[in-house]
Every structure is written in structure tokens, then in C-alpha cells.
Amino acid sequence: xxxxxxxxxISQKHLLGIQDLSISDINLILNEASNFIALNKxxxxxxxxxxxKTQINLFFEPSTRTQSSFELAGKxxxxxxxxxxxxxxxxxxxxxxxxxxxxxxxMHPDIIVIRHQDSGACNLLSQKVNCSVLNAGDGRRExxxxxxxxxxxxxxxxxxxxxxxxxxxxxxxHSRVARSNIYLLNMLGAEVNxxxxxNLMPKDIEKFGVNIFxxxxxxxxxxxxxxxxxxxxxxxTSSFLSSNREYYEYYGLTPDKLDYARKDCIIMHPGPMNRGxxxxxxxxxxxxxxxxxxxxxxxxxVRMACLKIFCE
Amino acid sequence: MKKxxxxxxxxxxxxxSVNEVGGLIxxxxxxxxxxxxxxxxxxxxxxxxxxxxxxxxxxxGLVDMRVFVGEPGFEYKENFRTxxxxxxxxxxxxxxxxxxxxxxxxxxxxxxxxxxxGRDKSKINIFPTAALTKNIEGxxxxxxxxxxxxxxxxxxxxxxxxxxxxxxxxxxxSAKDLDxxxxxxxxxxxxxxxxxINDGIIATKLGLQGIPEIAETVIVERDLxxxxxxxxxxxxxxxxxxxxxxxxxxxxxxVKFSVGVSINNLSLxxxxxxxxxxxxxxSPPLRTEEDRSHLVQGLKDGIIDVxxxxxxxxxxxxxxxxxxQAATGATGIETLLSxxxxxxxxxxxxxxxxxxxxxxNPAKILKINKGNLNIGNxxxxxxxxxxxxxxxxxxxxxxxxxxxxxxxxxxxGKVINTxxxxxxxxxx
Numbered sequence: 014x015x016x017x018x019x020x021x022x023i024s025q026k027h028l029l030g031i032q033d034l035s036i037s038d039i040n041l042i043l044n045e046a047s048n049f050i051a052l053n054k055x056x057x058x059x060x061x062x063x064x065x066k067t068q069i070n071l072f073f074e075p076s077t078r079t080q081s082s083f084e085l086a087g088k089x090x091x092x093x094x095x096x097x098x099x100x101x102x103x104x105x106x107x108x109x110x111x112x113x114x115x116x117x118x119x120m121h122p123d124i125i126v127i128r129h130q131d132s133g134a135c136n137l138l139s140q141k142v143n144c145s146v147l148n149a150g151d152g153r154r155e156x157x158x159x160x161x162x163x164x165x166x167x168x169x170x171x172x173x174x175x176x177x178x179x180x181x182x183x184x185x186x187h188s189r190v191a192r193s194n195i196y197l198l199n200m201l202g203a204e205v206n207x208x209x210x211x212n213l214m215p216k217d218i219e220k221f222g223v224n225i226f227x228x229x230x231x232x233x234x235x236x237x238x239x240x241x242x243x244x245x246x247x248x249x250t251s252s253f254l255s256s257n258r259e260y261y262e263y264y265g266l267t268p269d270k271l272d273y274a275r276k277d278c279i280i281m282h283p284g285p286m287n288r289g290x291x292x293x294x295x296x297x298x299x300x301x302x303x304x305x306x307x308x309x310x311x312x313x314x315v316r317m318a319c320l321k322i323f324c325e
Numbered sequence: 326m327k328k329x330x331x332x333x334x335x336x337x338x339x340x341x342s343v344n345e346v347g348g349l350i351x352x353x354x355x356x357x358x359x360x361x362x363x364x365x366x367x368x369x370x371x372x373x374x375x376x377x378x379x380x381x382x383x384x385x386g387l388v389d390m391r392v393f394v395g396e397p398g399f400e401y402k403e404n405f406r407t408x409x410x411x412x413x414x415x416x417x418x419x420x421x422x423x424x425x426x427x428x429x430x431x432x433x434x435x436x437x438x439x440x441x442x443g444r445d446k447s448k449i450n451i452f453p454t455a456a457l458t459k460n461i462e463g464x465x466x467x468x469x470x471x472x473x474x475x476x477x478x479x480x481x482x483x484x485x486x487x488x489x490x491x492x493x494x495x496x497x498x499s500a501k502d503l504d505x506x507x508x509x510x511x512x513x514x515x516x517x518x519x520x521x522i523n524d525g526i527i528a529t530k531l532g533l534q535g536i537p538e539i540a541e542t543v544i545v546e547r548d549l550x551x552x553x554x555x556x557x558x559x560x561x562x563x564x565x566x567x568x569x570x571x572x573x574x575x576x577x578x579x580v581k582f583s584v585g586v587s588i589n590n591l592s593l594x595x596x597x598x599x600x601x602x603x604x605x606x607x608s609p610p611l612r613t614e615e616d617r618s619h620l621v622q623g624l625k626d627g628i629i630d631v632x633x634x635x636x637x638x639x640x641x642x643x644x645x646x647x648x649x650q651a652a653t654g655a656t657g658i659e660t661l662l663s664x665x666x667x668x669x670x671x672x673x674x675x676x677x678x679x680x681x682x683x684x685x686n687p688a689k690i691l692k693i694n695k696g697n698l699n700i701g702n703x704x705x706x707x708x709x710x711x712x713x714x715x716x717x718x719x720x721x722x723x724x725x726x727x728x729x730x731x732x733x734x735x736x737x738g739k740v741i742n743t744x745x746x747x748x749x750x751x752x753x
Contacts, residue, residue: 032530111645131647132532133601152649154532189532216535217526 023322027139027146030155031196039161039197045318046165046311053089053313063092066123066324070096071113071138072149073104073129078284078309079149079158083126086316092123092324110134114141124324127151145323153187159283160193162315164201166308167238170279175202180233180274182208182264183242183291186215186253190283191242195221208232210264212253229263229270236274240281241266244291257290266292271302279304326353326747330375332365334383334708339677340685340697348375349383351704355747360698378708381741384680386418386705388687388696389658390508390585391562391633393483394420395725396442397435398427403638403725408658409447411724413751415659416707416740417634419450419695421687423483424461431456431467436475448750450695450705452478457496457507461485466496469505478691479506481562484608484653486512486544493551500557506691508560509548511569512609516540521648523565523612527595533648536610538566545569549576556581560690563587563635565609567619574628583690585631586620588657588664589730593617597730603644603651604728607635621673624682630690632682634661638726655730659723664731666711666738676711704747713739 023038031039052058068087072080080096087094104113110129114137117125124145127135132152139146150156167174179198185191185207195218198205205223207214219225226232233239244260254260261267266280280296280303288294297303332348338360348364351357369375389412395402403411412420422439424430430439430453443451455472459465461482469480480500486509487493500507517540522528524535545561549572552559559582564570573584589607594614598605605611623629637654644651657664665683668674684696694702717734719727743751 109642109646129647131649134647136601137647152532154530192529192532215529216524216537218529220526221529 027135028157028319028323029135029139029146029148031157031160031193031200032155034157036200039164039200042161042315042318042322043165043168045322046161046314049314049317050311053310058089059091060089061091062321063087063090063324066092067121068092068094068320069117069122069125070094071117071125071127072096073099073127073134074150076128076149078312079128082309082312083149083316086313086320089313090317090320092320110137111141114138118142118144124320147319147323150189153189153192155193156189157193158312158316158319159190160197161319162308162312163194163240163281163283164197165311165315166281166304169307169311170304171237174198177203177237178206178235179203179238179240180206180208180236181240181242182229182232182266184213184244184248185209185218185242186213187245188242194240195223199223206232206236208264210254213248230273233270234273236278238279238281239266239271239274241291243283243285244287261290265290266296268293268296271296278302281305281308284309326355328353328373329747330364330369330373331378331383331708332369332375334378334381336361336383336698337677337680338385338698339681340385340688341699343698344677349698349706351744351747355704357698357700357702357704360700382709382711383698384416384707384709385684385696385698386707386743386745387416387662387683388419388421388691388693389417389634389636389661390421390631390687390691391423391587391635392420392658393423393425393637393654395638396426397438401725402640405442405446405451407723407725409449411656411659411722412449413743413745414723414740416662416709416743417449417658418705418707418743418745419452419693420658421452421454421478421691423481424454424456425483429456429460430454431459431461433468433471433475436472436477440476448745450745452691452693454479454481454483454508456480457482457487458492463487463489463492466492466499469499469503473503473505478693479508479560481508482510484510486510486514488514490547490551493548494555497551497555497557497559500559501555504558506558506560508562509544510562510608511541511544511548511564512536513540513543516543520610521606522598523595523610525595525613527598531598531601531648538568538612538616541566541609542568542572545572549580549582552580552582559583561585563590563609563633564620564629565590565612565616567616570619570623570628573623577628583630584628585633586624586629587633587635588661589635589655590617591620591624591632592664592667593730601648603646603648604655604730604732606648606651606653607655607730608653621668625674625678630682630686632661632665632679634658636724638724639728640726641728644728655728656722656724656726657730660717660729660731660736662709662740663715663736663738664734667736669711670737703745705745707740707744708742709738709740711738713737715739
């Protein structure tokens with residue numbers, strides 16, 4: 014794998030976003046993660062690197078893969094993992110995020126993993142606790158571990174990122190995955206195309222150094238990777254879009270649109286997928302092109318790497 | 326009260342086009358007896374002791390057209406007493422209070438309460454506004470005539486905007502009949518929906534829903550179009566974008582109205598929000614540096630008439646939240662003048678223009694005899710060392726709430742004394 018310089022230490026105390034990281038930080042994490050890939054496939058998956066450490070998962074938003082991935086990652090490294098169930102907690106009774114943070118902090122955790130519907134929630138939390146905070150997605154701002162696992166998946170398949178042409182397509186406006194990926198892929202030297210209808214395109218996104226397209230065929234032309242994003246159902250109700258079928262017609266990944274990309278193009282999706290809305294179901298299942306399962310698999314490795322690095 | 330003589334001051338009174346070295350005499354009755362270069366040691370009775378101000382400035386007491394006081398309902402944020410002390414420390418002697426209290430100031434009986442509390446607890450002049458519509462719901466207008474007769478200075482829904490064009494046109498018709506002042510907070514709700522900061526690169530980066538500038542311009546354009554056919558006293562409370570300045574510049578030729586701007590929008594931009602600083606969650610939002618300099622130019626060119634503090638006290642609990650959950654607004658009445666002086670010190674705007682926007686212009690819009698140093702008028706004024714450096718610190722602020730937008734800012738210029746009706750009510 015083409016992971017270059019080896020950094021010894023991470024520059025940040027918390028993992029709040031890709032935008033805070035340096036290239037050597039990223040290489041450190043990806044390097045560490047690639048060591049865990051084989052372990053996760055072996056019979057004995059348990060290590061004791063984080064033995065005696067306490068990891069708290071604080072998920073304010075429903076999540077299947079990210080939460081289970083973080084939980085599994087912590088357990089495989091030997092940490093004591095506690096996942097807070099928000100529905101039964103004091104937050105339901107009106108406790109503020111800062112008070113929750115203070116309460117948890119008093120229990121001396123070594124790492125807190127947080128997912129929150131508000132952008133910047135992890136930043137606020139990190140100011141109030143002594144331990145490291147890992148962002149598992151905040152509002153529409155960042156989802157750093159998703160971008161890191163995407164990068165690892167690309168490296169696994171393409172052996173490099175520099176010089177690749179990557180299209181990110183769909184609901185960019187509401188997507189933290191898109192933002193984190195833009196920062197990361199840009200930093201690693203890829204050329205990034207953003208494809209979305211204008212209603213789902215964030216203001217001034219081109220200033221991030223990406224090419225923007227509202228025509229998907231032009232956007233995916235000659236791309237090595239097409240990354241699809243999930244379209245939330247409620248986008249149909251507030252006049253962002255007219256209907257599922259029209260969206261599928263113009264922005265769904267179908268074989269005819271994919272023809273414009275390179276022949277050896279791979280398809281990525283952070284999940285969960287809406288088949289028949291943003292992606293053709295056959296393409297989603299085509300293991301030659303679609304790396305969706307691999308993304309999930311490498312997600313555990315990336316989270317193990319992050320837990321290990323930020324716990325130290 | 327003893328007669329007071331001040332000499333050797335820089336007297337700046339834009340209302341009377343006075344800008345000269347001179348003195349000020351305050352009579353025993355608290356009224357101004359003499360002002361200007363005629364007041365000097367040569368014509369003051371030798372037995373009287375004159376106070377030599379050695380080049381410090383005398384400005385008319387400032388008139389702040391947009392102030393939120395927590396009474397009634399939010400006394401824990403700010404009451405009339407704390408507001409009045411904060412105002413005095415900033416040289417403000419007259420304030421226009423917003424009706425966004427609990428209950429809302431939208432009927433005659435509550436006006437009596439406000440007037441009484443204002444009179445008993447505050448040492449400054451309180452000019453209360455009432456809501457444009459009942460319960461600030463934007464539907465049914467309040468009793469402009471009756472409220473005015475009880476001492477209401479103008480009408481505004483404060484933090485809210487009249488969305489319905491038919492309601493707005495009817496409000497304007499009534500205001501025309503009754504010579505009422507209408508003050509609009511210009512924001513289209515649908516375009517600004519869930520918005521928190523300016524729609525642009527910072528909003529995209531922070532992942533916060535943006536408020537586009539068109540949310541402001543469509544309301545301004547709509548109201549000015551209505552105003553072309555319904556001539557009433559109309560004031561835009563605060564503007565935030567360069568585009569709005571352009572629109573106003575064009576429309577000024579055909580319709581008569583006035584425009585305000587918050588000192589926040591003149592001194593800060595969206596970059597100051599940094600890492601989710603909730604104290605900079607404001608309405609209208611801070612926009613780009615380009616917008617800010619456009620606003621400064623608008624002030625310079627006389628397109629913007631008034632500078633306000635938009636003093637909105639919020640307790641810490643409402644700000645120690647995620648950006649989406651945090652309350653909107655910042656305090657600013659006590660730093661208003663000092664922050665304005667920054668525009669003078671950095672060469673952006675003439676001192677005369679700034680003081681005009683803080684004294685005679687608001688008084689003229691409100692039709693009140695304040696913000697001037699007329700002989701025979703109440704001696705409401707402040708003495709200012711315009712060069713004195715100081716640093717804004719939350720713990721030193723007098724206001725009951727500490728949500729300043731400019732914590733740790735280094736300012737130049739400080740109010741030394743403030744007088745209301747000839748009485749010294751603040752001394753540094």
C-alpha cells in the first residue's frame with residue numbers, strides 16, 4: 014500500500030474533523046489501520062492494547078454501522094466499552110450537552126465517541142472533558158472516520174489516491190461525509206468532482222478546491238471512483254427535489270451514467286443505501302465495482318486505529 | 326442642584342453643527358444654559374469653580390434605538406435598573422426598548438406597567454415601543470393610536486418580521502393615518518428557515534444552515550415598494566448586507582425612509598464566529614468582510630442613518646449550548662460608543678458622522694428632543710476620552726448578562742462621565 018511517511022505521534026488531542034489533521038496524521042492513522050485489516054479476518058480478533066481503558070459511545074442520533082463499528086473496534090482492542098442509550102438518559106429529561114459531558118467526565122473515561130445532530134457538538138464536548146473525543150458525525154459538518162475508511166478502501170483497491178479523479182454525488186448540502194471526504198481526498202492529492210442539483214449544493218463549496226457539476230454525466234466523466242451519498246427521504250417534502258423517480262433519472266447511479274466513468278471505476282457508498290433512488294440495485298451488488306461491503310469491513314480497522322492512537 | 330461649568334472641551338453636537346473647543350454650563354434646574362466657544366474662563370463668574378476638561382470630548386447623550394430589556398418576564402437577563410447602569414457607563418442616556426418581553430408589549434395596560442417601571446427603576450430616558458401585531462404573530466395589528474397616546478414611541482415586532490404583504494400594507498396605511506413610526510426587522514422566514522449564520526463558505530465549512538442575503542433584500546424591496554404608494558414613517562431596524570446598501574441607495578431617490586445598522590455588523594464579520602462562538606450568533610447575521618466594508622461605506626455616505634447596539638442580554642445557560650440550540654443576540658450598550666470609535670480611529674468614518682448616527686439622527690427619526698445640546702434642553706451628555714485604551718472583559722461589564730460579542734477586544738476611547746438632566750450618574 015502506498016502509505017508514505019511514518020509519523021510517530023498524532024498532532025491533535027481529539028479527532029473532531031479531517032480539517033484539523035495534517036497529512037502525517039492521516040498517514041499515521043491509515044498505516045495503523047492497515048495493520049488491523051488482517052487481524053479482523055483472523056480467528057482470534059482480540060488484543061489487549063486498550064486493556065483497562067474506558068470508552069464511552071454517546072450517540073444522539075440513530076446509527077447502525079458507525080455505532081456497532083466503534084463498539085466492536087473498542088472491544089477488539091480490549092477496552093471497556095459503554096454505549097449510552099440516549100432514549101433512557103437524562104438528556105431526555107432536558108439535560109444539556111455540557112452537563113452530560115461533565116457527568117461522564119467525572120467517571121474518568123479515556124475516550125468518548127460522539128455522534129450528534131448539531132454541527133460543532135463534538136467541539137463543545139471536547140472543551141469540557143479531559144479525555145480525547147472522537148467525532149462519529151456532527152450535524153452536517155464532519156464524519157472523519159468515514160472519510161478515513163473511504164481513503165483506506167480506495168488505497169486497498171487502487172494502491173494510491175494521488176492523481177485519482179473522484180466524483181462525490183448526491184445530497185452534498187446535508188452531508189458530513191461529503192465534507193470530510195473533500196478535505197481528505199484533496200489533501201491526499203485527488204481531483205474531486207462534486208455532483209448535485211443546485212438545491213443540494215452548499216454555498217461556495219467550489220472554494221474548497223473542487224469542481225462542481227449539476228450534470229452527472231459530465232461530473233463522473235473519466236472518474237476512477239464514484240462515491241454516492243444517501244438521499245434523505247424528507248428532501249422530497251421541502252421542495253429540494255420533485256420526486257424520487259426524477260432524482261433517480263438525473264442523479265441516480267445507473268449503468269448508462271457510469272459508462273462515462275473509467276472502465277475500472279469503483280463505486281462507493283457510506284450506507285445505508287436507497288436502492289432505486291440514488292443507486293441502481295444491480296450496480297450496488299456488483300462486487301467487481303461496488304466496494305460497499307469492503308468499506309464496512311475496513312471501517313472497523315480504521316476505528317481501531319483511531320481509538321488506539323487517540324487513547325495514547 | 327449646583328450650577329456646573331465645564332471648560333476646554335471638544336464640543337461635538339451634530340444637531341446644531343457645533344464642533345469646536347468650548348464649554349458647557351448646566352443650570353441649577355438641570356438644563357443646558359450655555360454651550361460652545363463662548364463658554365470660557367473669561368465669561369464665567371470668577372467665584373465659580375470651572376471644571377477643566379483638557380481636551381476631552383462632550384457629546385450629547387447617546388440615543389440607542391434598539392435595546393432589549395428583560396422586564397417583564399426575563400428579569401434574570403436584564404431589568405430596568407441594570408440596563409440603565411449599563412447604558413450610563415456607555416454614555417447612552419436614551420433608549421428605545423423592544424416589545425419582546427413576556428408578556429409581549431401589545432396592549433395599553435402593559436404600557437402603564439412599563440412606563441412606571443422605567444420611571445421608578447431607571448435613571449435614563451426610556452422610550453418604549455409596542456408590537457406591530459398582537460403577540461408578535463404578524464396577523465392582527467395593535468392599537469397604534471391608543472398606544473401612542475400612552476407614550477409608545479414606535480411600533481415593531483422586534484426580532485420578528487411581518488411576512489404577510491397584505492398585513493404589512495394595512496399596517497402602513499394605519500401608520501400613515503396616525504403618524505406612527507414603523508420599524509421592521511427585515512428577514513424572510515422561508516429563506517432564512519433554520520438559518521444560523523451567513524450563507525457562505527463559513528456556513529458550509531461549519532456545517533451550519535445559512536441565512537442568504539436575499540432573505541433581507543426581498544423584505545426591504547417589498548416594503549419599499551409598498552412605501553412608494555403608502556407614505557408612512559418607516560424605518561429598517563438593521564441591515565447586514567452590501568446588496569441591501571445598494572438597494573437603499575437607489576430607492577432613496579424615490580421614497581422617504583430611514584435605516585439602522587448594528588455596531589456588530591459594522592465591526593465584525595462571519596470569520597469572527599471561529600470555532601462555533603455562540604456569542605456571535607446574531608440576527609441579522611454577521612456577513613462577509615466585503616459586506617462589512619459596504620456597510621461602513623453606507624454609513625459614511627449617509628445611506629445608513631443610525632447605529633444601534635442591538636443590546637440583547639442572554640444568560641449563560643442560553644449560550645452554553647450547541648450553536649443550533651443557542652439563543653441569538655449579544656449585549657452591547659456599554660461598548661457601543663467605544664466600538665464605534667474604532668471606526669474613527671482606523672480612519673473609516675469621521676467622528677462627526679458617527680456621533681450624528683448615535684444622537685441627532687435617531688432623535689430626528691423618533692421625533693424626540695434628545696441627542697442634542699440645545700440651550701434650555703435637559704443636560705443629557707457624556708464626557709469622553711476618545712483615546713483612552715481599555716480591554717473588554719466579561720467580568721467588568723455592568724449589564725446583568727455577559728454575552729458580549731467582543732470579549733477581549735482592545736478598544737480606544739472610554740466614557741468618563743455621564744449626565745442626565747444635569748446630574749452626574751456615571752463616573753469612571
